[in-house]
Amino acid sequence: MEAVYRHGKRQVLEDERKEERLKKAIVEALSDIKRKASGEAERGILFELVLGMAQKKSRIVCEAESISQLKEMVKPCEPYWSGGEFKTGPYHVPEEELLIWSEISLEMVLNDAGYRRYAQLFMELFPEEGEKIFGKKIF
Secondary structure, three states, X not given: OHHHHHHHHHHHHOOOOOOHHHHHHHHHHHHHHHHHHHHHHHOOOOHHHHHHHHHHHHHHHHOXXXXXXXXXXXXXXXXXXXXXXXXOOOOOOHHHHHHHHHHHXXXXXXXXXXXXXHHHHHHHHOHHHHHHHHOOOOO
16 A cells, blocks of 8 residues: 555656645545555455555546545545436546445445445456356346
């Protein structure tokens, strides 16, 4: 996680197009991502999932062009229900969403739509393991 953080920080600090205030906010966001990812890894969450989330979320955050855009980028990737399916936002990170579904499933039993979304994300990110757990594609 440290390498992801350092890479992003270096990239942002070297970007002459960004104002200092924005650079500072992005570095803080990168630090928050590192902290969250490290915590998830320490809890025993699959390292590939945590690393993927940290890398993708950091890449997105480093592209922020304003503080208001950065605030949207750092929000958790929580999908919304619309038209009978889950929809995602412009800064969606599938690994982060899967982490959220995993946390929810530890607190309560997922309903059918939640279970299907969890399985869909798992199959997209880990197709071989997903097939072992969920069987052939169920979507």
